[in-house]
Every structure is written in structure tokens, then in C-alpha cells.
Amino acid sequence: MTRKELVDNIFRKRSFLCVGLDPDIDKIPRHLLTQEDPIYEFNRQIIDATAPYAVAYKPNLAFYESMGGEGWISFEKTVAYIRDRYPDQFIIADAKRGDIGNTSAMYAKSFFGHLDVDALTVAPYMGEDSVTPFLGFPGKWVILLALTSNKGSRDFQFIKNEQGKSLFEIVIEKSREWGGKDEMMYVVGATQGTMFKNIRQVAPDSFLLVPGVGAQGGSLEEVARYGMIGDCGLLVNSSRGIIYAATDETFAEKAASEAKKLRDQMDSLLKLYTEK
Amino acid sequence: MTRKELVDNIFRKRSFLCVGLDPDIDKIPRHLLTQEDPIYEFNRQIIDATAPYAVAYKPNLAFYESMGGEGWISFEKTVAYIRDRYPDQFIIADAKRGDIGNTSAMYAKSFFGHLDVDALTVAPYMGEDSVTPFLGFPGKWVILLALTSNKGSRDFQFIKNEQGKSLFEIVIEKSREWGGKDEMMYVVGATQGTMFKNIRQVAPDSFLLVPGVGAQGGSLEEVARYGMIGDCGLLVNSSRGIIYAATDETFAEKAASEAKKLRDQMDSLLKLYTEK
Numbered sequence: 001m002t003r004k005e006l007v008d009n010i011f012r013k014r015s016f017l018c019v020g021l022d023p024d025i026d027k028i029p030r031h032l033l034t035q036e037d038p039i040y041e042f043n044r045q046i047i048d049a050t051a052p053y054a055v056a057y058k059p060n061l062a063f064y065e066s067m068g069g070e071g072w073i074s075f076e077k078t079v080a081y082i083r084d085r086y087p088d089q090f091i092i093a094d095a096k097r098g099d100i101g102n103t104s105a106m107y108a109k110s111f112f113g114h115l116d117v118d119a120l121t122v123a124p125y126m127g128e129d130s131v132t133p134f135l136g137f138p139g140k141w142v143i144l145l146a147l148t149s150n151k152g153s154r155d156f157q158f159i160k161n162e163q164g165k166s167l168f169e170i171v172i173e174k175s176r177e178w179g180g181k182d183e184m185m186y187v188v189g190a191t192q193g194t195m196f197k198n199i200r201q202v203a204p205d206s207f208l209l210v211p212g213v214g215a216q217g218g219s220l221e222e223v224a225r226y227g228m229i230g231d232c233g234l235l236v237n238s239s240r241g242i243i244y245a246a247t248d249e250t251f252a253e254k255a256a257s258e259a260k261k262l263r264d265q266m267d268s269l270l271k272l273y274t275e276k
Numbered sequence: 277m278t279r280k281e282l283v284d285n286i287f288r289k290r291s292f293l294c295v296g297l298d299p300d301i302d303k304i305p306r307h308l309l310t311q312e313d314p315i316y317e318f319n320r321q322i323i324d325a326t327a328p329y330a331v332a333y334k335p336n337l338a339f340y341e342s343m344g345g346e347g348w349i350s351f352e353k354t355v356a357y358i359r360d361r362y363p364d365q366f367i368i369a370d371a372k373r374g375d376i377g378n379t380s381a382m383y384a385k386s387f388f389g390h391l392d393v394d395a396l397t398v399a400p401y402m403g404e405d406s407v408t409p410f411l412g413f414p415g416k417w418v419i420l421l422a423l424t425s426n427k428g429s430r431d432f433q434f435i436k437n438e439q440g441k442s443l444f445e446i447v448i449e450k451s452r453e454w455g456g457k458d459e460m461m462y463v464v465g466a467t468q469g470t471m472f473k474n475i476r477q478v479a480p481d482s483f484l485l486v487p488g489v490g491a492q493g494g495s496l497e498e499v500a501r502y503g504m505i506g507d508c509g510l511l512v513n514s515s516r517g518i519i520y521a522a523t524d525e526t527f528a529e530k531a532a533s534e535a536k537k538l539r540d541q542m543d544s545l546l547k548l549y550t551e552k
Contacts, residue, residue, distance in 0.1 A: 024382070062379040066386035069348040076344060096375055098399065100426040100492075103338040106300070110342035123374060123399045125421055127428025145401055150376040152403020155450055159437050167435060167443065174431055216376075 001090050001118045002139055003182045003207070007231045009055045009088050011276055014267040016232050017259060018056035018092065018209065020239025021046065021078060022063045027244055029251050039067070039074040042251075044081055046243050049256035053263035056090035056235050057082055058209075079115050090235070091117040092143065092209070098123035104133040112137045119143050121187060121209075124171045128178055135179045142184050146172050147199065149189025149212030172202045181205045188227070190218020190236065196226030207233050213262075214241030220262070224269040232274060238262060277366050277394045278415050279458045279483070283507045285331045285364050287552055290543035292508050293535060294332035294368065294485065296515025297322065297354060298339045303520055305527050315343070315350040318527075320357055322519050325532040329539035332366040332511050333358055334485075355391050366511070367393040368419065368485065374399035380409040388413045395419050397463060397485070400447045404454055411455045418460050422448050423475065425465025425488030448478045457481045464503070466494020466512065472502030483509050489538075490517030496538070500545040508550060514538060 010016050021043050028042045035041040047057065059078055064071035082089050097107045097120065111120045112134070119141035122131055134142045147157055147168040157168045165173075172186055188199050190212035199208065208227055212218035213236055220236060227234055238258075246254035270276060286292050297319050304318045311317040323333065335354055340347035358365050373383045373396065387396045388410070395417035398407055410418045423433055423444040433444045441449075448462055464475050466488035475484065484503055488494035489512055496512060503510055514534075522530035546552060 022379070060375070060379055062373070062375055062382045062386075065348075066382040066390070068352060068386070068390055069345050072341075072345040072348045096399070097338070097372070099336070099338055099372055100424070103298070103336055106338045106342040110338075110344070114342070114344055123372070123401050125399050125401045125432060126424050126426055127431030127433070129426050129428040131428070148376070148402050150402055150405050152405040152407070155403030156401060156443065156447065157403070159435070159443060159446060161435050162438065167432065170435060171432065 010232045015263040017054045018235045018237040019054045021059040022239045040077045043078045045252040049252040050259040053259035058092040058094050060094040092119045093117040094121045096123045098130045101129040108134045112140045146186040147188045149191045193222035209235045211237045214238045228273040286508050291539040292510050293330045294511045294513040295330045296513050297335040298515045316353045319354045321528040325528040326535040329535040334368040334370050336370040368395045369393040370397045372399050374406045377405040384410045388416045422462040423464045425467045469498035485511045487513045490514045504549040
């Protein structure tokens with residue numbers, strides 16, 4: 001999906017919501033366990049319920065891989081379902097990959113070829129040749145970890161070099177030499193609200209994928225105030241707050257209602273900060 | 277596997293060789309393609325041929341995931357085969373994972389529970405809570421990326437903080453507060469030969485997993501001279517140089533011969549630098 005298509009979807013649906021599909025077999029509603037593939041069935045119902053309010057879905061691979069080969073199949077079926085039924089949804093494989101060149105090339109083949117997702121999250125630690133194999137696929141995106149939403153983000157991401165720049169700023173600056181604003185986004189945690197000002201100094205025109213709203217405590221209003229740009233430039237992810245809004249037979253209905261609440265807030269924020 | 281067991285295997289077999297199982301369907305011998313699971317069959321024959329000369333196997337997950345759910349099954353079968361036939365081999369899932377706490381916990385469950393590998397490679401960018409969920413499993417190891425073997429390692433890993441310490445040194449120092457020398461190793465590329473001196477200043481007693489010998493051009497002799505400690509403290513990985521030594525029907529035999537060459541060199545280096 002191109003940037004223009006993504007932006008059109010955002011303003012048409014008045015939403016920059018990404019729903020995180022992080023299903024845990026121990027947490028999904030009990031009545032689904034009799035299904036042949038409970039994880040897929042859970043996802044399918046969550047997707048059908050939330051699609052009117054979302055522009056993107058982000059399955060986190062860890063949750064699928066923890067179930068081995070079967071989990072991979074649930075993941076693949078989920079991606080195929082979204083592709084087929086909701087072709088206007090942006091699909092992010094949250095895989096946080098990053099390896100030496102020939103290995104990253106294998107991952108690129110897997111995710112952009114075989115699975116046909118729109119974007120893949122990538123860890124920056126190994127540098128340029130671990131990232132560039134993912135670039136150059138038309139309409140496909142790399143989403144590079146910059147400033148994450150977790151407590152451990154303080155351990156290395158704020159290390160300052162001799163010029164006073166933080167590692168996350170260096171990662172953004174350097175990676176902008178590898179790929180432009182139409183093929184690279186950055187992960188910036190919502191829990192880092194005021195840091196969005198710094199981010200926008202180094203990435204004024206990039207899309208940011210923002211986890212950490214909801215269960216992790218980030219503020220949507222703060223993210224929009226400091227992070228929103230003219231064409232929105234934000235995808236805000238919520239996982240647990242939506243998919244586990246209820247764990248009985250009403251789970252899909254409650255997920256829709258939580259997604260709608262976020263969409264309504266997002267609508268107001270789009271009016272406030274983009275004047276559209 | 278405990279450190280003592282690993283070290284006993286190294287000195288008994290006179291080898292600190294780790295064989296990288298990175299099978300690529302486009303590169304494996306053509307005659308295997310008629311098998312039901314060619315990747316597994318390739319691995320099985322490589323393992324049988326090289327087991328006398330190796331102490332560890334390291335399947336790189338990227339190569340399996342690029343084949344989707346089927347690839348995962350080949351990976352699982354490979355791990356199960358080694359577990360069953362060669363219980364004295366140390367199995368490293370080269371996955372380079374690292375995510376927020378609850379997600380890392382899912383990965384830990386997958387790799388140490390379900391799959392029962394001995395070690396998992398982890399990327400440090402997200403800090404403590406992305407690493408510690410992998411610790412505390414008796415006999416299981418985290419292998420943290422410190423200084424990688426690729427060209428892109430120059431992009432971020434050598435960034436110096438205000439005290440003149442490089443990021444890779446900070447990663448090692450900081451992570452030693454999370455896990456000790458009996459449950460944490462570090463990835464240090466063989467292509468960084470002389471840097472092993474610096475590494476041994478911050479990690480004098482840790483095991484290092486060393487990729488980059490062979491196809492990537494690192495020197496085994498240099499790695500041993502600067503990196504070896506009293507109980508060896510090294511696992512040196514070779515992938516392409518062994519598994520693709522030949523691509524016809526002699527592939528397993530040629531792989532054995534390459535592995536034996538490395539083992540013979542390792543035997544001499546153990547004598548030279550450990551006096552055992």
C-alpha cells in the first residue's frame with residue numbers, strides 16, 4: 001500500500017487505529033476452544049467487528065510462533081483473511097527481525113513475497129545491511145524500532161554520543177539515508193509522549209507506528225498533539241485494550257465498541273491537528 | 277545444558293565448532309528435492325556427517341520461516357532429531373528475538389518450553405525487560421547480540437557515549453547485571469578479530485558465539501588468540517563453508533571433511549591457548 005492510499009484511508013475512515021492481533025490461547029474466550037483453529041477464529045471475529053474503525057492490523061509474530069508450526073498457519077490464514085475481505089487494511093507483521101544481509105533477504109522473501117503483508121517491523125541494531133534487503137519492494141514498508149514503549153527502552157536507546165544525540169535519534173537520522181518517507185516508518189512508543197517533539201525534529205515527515213496506548217498507559221491526546229503532521233503521519237496501535245475488552249461471548253461486540261471509542265477520539269484529533 | 281557440560285564436551289571432542297543449519301531450498305542438492313521434506317533430509321544428513329566434529333548446531337530461523345508453516349515444521353523436526361540422536365549437542369535457535377516483556381515471555385515459552393533448545397539469540401535494542409524473560413530457565417542460555425559480523429555493525433554498535441564507551445561494550449556491561457556467565461553468552465563476529473581484546477575486558481569469563489569464520493572472512497586463529505579463555509569460552513560457527521561445501525551427492529561427506537578440518541585446527545588452538 002502506498003502512502004497516498006494509506007492517508008486516503010485514514011481521512012475517509014477518520015481513524016488512524018491499528019489493531020494489534022496478539023492472541024494468547026490462555027486468554028481468548030473459552031467457547032472458541034472447540035473450533036478447529038481457535039486462534040484464527042478469534043482473529044476473524046475481532047477483524048470483522050473492528051474493521052469499520054481501523055485502518056491497519058498488526059499481528060505480533062511472537063504470539064503465533066509460541067504455538068509452533070500450527071501457530072504459523074493461524075498467522076498465515078489471518079493475513080490471507082484480511083487481504084481477501086478487507087483489501088484496504090494495512091497489514092503489519094510485527095516480527096522485529098534484523099539479521100545479516102543474506103538472512104534479511106530470506107525474511108523479505110517470506111514476508112513481502114509469500115505472505116504479502118504491507119509492512120514488517122525491523123530491529124536496527126545490526127545496521128544498514130540488515131535493513132536494506134527489506135527496501136525497494138513497491139508499496140512495502142520497513143518499520144524500524146526507534147524509541148520503544150517499554151521500560152527497557154531506557155537502557156540503550158537514550159545513550160548519548162559525543163555530540164549529545166541519543167541512539168534513537170541517530171537510528172532515525174542514519175536510516176533516512178537508506179529509505180525515504182514513502183517506504184520507512186518508525187516505532188515510537190506512546191509512553192514516551194513528550195519525546196515526540198524530538199522525534200519530529202529528526203523525522204518531520206515520516207509515519208510513526210505508536211504502540212503503548214491503553215494497557216501500557218500512553219496518552220492518545222499527547223501522541224497526537226506532539227506527533228501528528230499534515231497527512232496524519234501516525235498509526236496508533238491498541239492490542240489488549242481491544243481484543244480482550246471482554247473474554248466471554250460478547251468479546252467481538254466489546255472489541256468493536258472499544259475500537260469505535262478510539263476512532264471517535266481520533267476523528268476529533270484529526271480535526272484539531274490537521275484541520276481536515 | 278550447563279556450562280560445565282558444554283566445556284566437558286568441548287575438551288572431550290577437541291572442538292568448539294558450531295554448525296550453522298541455514299538451509300536454502302535453492303541451494304541444497306537437487307537430488308533431495310524428491311524427498312517429502314527436503315530441508316529436514318538435508319539437515320539430517322549434515323548432522324549425521326558432522327556430529328563427530330561439532331559441539332553445537334545453530335539453525336537460523338529466518339531460513340525456515342521464509343518457507344512459512346512448512347518451514348517451521350522442518351525446523352522443529354530438526355531440533356527433535358538432534359535432541360534424540362545427539363543429546364550432547366548444544367542447540368542454538370538463532371532467532372534474534374527481543375520484544376516487550378509479555379511478548380518475550382511468549383518466545384521463551386516457545387523456544388525453551390515447546391522446542392527445548394539450549395539457547396536463543398536475542399537482540400538487545402529494547403533493553404532489560406525484553407531480555408530477562410529468557411533468563412532463569414535452568415540449563416538454558418540467552419545469547420545477546422553484542423558486536424555482529426556484518427558491515428552494518430559499524431552503523432550503531434560503535435557509537436561512543438560521553439565516557440568513550442562503545443554501544444557494544446555498554447550492552448555487555450549492562451546485561452551482565454541481568455544474567456551471569458552461566459546463562460548469558462554474547463555474539464561477537466569473527467570479522468572483528470582484534471576487537472576480541474576489548475570484549476575480553478568487559479566480558480572476561482563469558483562464552484562468546486562467533487559467527488563469520490569462512491564465507492564471511494574471519495580468522496579462526498585470530499579469534500582464538502584474542503578471545504579464548506581457560507575453559508575455552510568460544511563457540512565458533514560455520515554455516516555456508518560446511519553445509520554447501522559440495523552441492524552434489526557428496527555434500528554430506530564434503531561437509532564432514534570441512535568440519536573435520538576446523539576441528540583439527542581447533543584442537544591445536546585449544547592446546548596452544550588453554551594448555552589442556
